[in-house]
Amino acid sequence: MPAALIEMRGIARTYVMGDNLVHALRGVDLVIEPGSSIAIMGTSGSGKSTMMNIMGCLDQPTQGTYHLNGKDVSRLSRSQLADVRGRMIGFVFQSFNLLSRTSALENVEMPLMYQGIPSRERHKRALAALARVGLSDRSDHHSSQLSGGQQQRVAIARALVGEAPVIMADEPTGNLDTKTSYEVMAILQGLVAEGKTVILVTHEHDIAAYASRVVTLRDGLIIDDKKQVPLRAEVAA
Ligand SMILES: Nc1ncnc2c1ncn2[C@@H]1O[C@H](COP(=O)(O)OP(=O)(O)OP(=O)(O)O)[C@@H](O)[C@H]1O
Numbered sequence: 001m002p003a004a005l006i007e008m009r010g011i012a013r014t015y016v017m018g019d020n021l022v023h024a025l026r027g028v029d030l031v032i033e034p035g036s037s038i039a040i041m042g043t044s045g046s047g048k049s050t051m052m053n054i055m056g057c058l059d060q061p062t063q064g065t066y067h068l069n070g071k072d073v074s075r076l077s078r079s080q081l082a083d084v085r086g087r088m089i090g091f092v093f094q095s096f097n098l099l100s101r102t103s104a105l106e107n108v109e110m111p112l113m114y115q116g117i118p119s120r121e122r123h124k125r126a127l128a129a130l131a132r133v134g135l136s137d138r139s140d141h142h143s144s145q146l147s148g149g150q151q152q153r154v155a156i157a158r159a160l161v162g163e164a165p166v167i168m169a170d171e172p173t174g175n176l177d178t179k180t181s182y183e184v185m186a187i188l189q190g191l192v193a194e195g196k197t198v199i200l201v202t203h204e205h206d207i208a209a210y211a212s213r214v215v216t217l218r219d220g221l222i223i224d225d226k227k228q229v230p231l232r233a234e235v236a237a
Pocket residue numbers: 015016017022023024042043044045046047048049050051
């Protein structure tokens with residue numbers, strides 16, 4: 001495994017809006033080692049989601065190079081990029097993005113269906129992923145029958161089930177109350193302890209406190225990059 005999991009050099013992303021250019025990222029250098037947890041902070045419009053989308057192989061830079069796990073992914077075709085994304089990255093969203101009239105188990109199985117994994121194996125792996133987030137007893141519940149925190153845990157299980165080494169989460173606690181947010185952070189910290197790399201975007205300093213590094217963006221540039229001893233999130237009894 002290369003020393004750097006993520007290596008971005010001079011990353012810029014410009015959007016074309018009619019006659020205007022929006023410079024969402026203006027030359028970002030960022031190196032992330034495997035097994036770390038990074039919080040990306042910054043005011044609205046500073047480029048956090050743009051950076052996350054590029055890191056997550058959902059989008060490509062207009063300038064600069066991006067190596068993911070040693071491979072240059074900055075100039076891949078859409079299908080090559082989708083392939084890398086499927087193997088390397090699990091996503092967690094602010095709004096959970098679960099299918100509502102579908103059981104927790106089926107939601108978690110979904111990424112494995114796209115990979116063509118047979119149903120018995122899917123079932124087994126999805127149950128194991130739900131167990132990892134403490135939801136074995138809710139596998140038959142539909143999303144609408146789960147609390148917000150439970151829905152986010154299902155979403156984390158879905159991000160985990162493909163065994164991707166990187167988990168990316170854009171505002172994963174944005175729709176959760178404080179106590180539930182800490183429970184979600186405890187689960188994400190558990191994944192880091194198992195060797196995953198967790199990259200999250202947050203507006204909240206008390207959430208960023210659970211990461212081992214905080215990177216702050218302003219106007220498309222990194223203005224601050226600090227390592228810290230992460231607070232330990234507690235799972236409520
Ligand atoms: N698809 C797009 N087309 C045009 N401009 C865009 C697009 N996506 C983002 N932008 C612009 O790029 C800049 C950075 O947006 P981005 O979504 O990365 O910010 P953010 O830091 O995630 O903000 P927030 O905290 O509000 O989610 C903003 O000025 C935004 O308006």
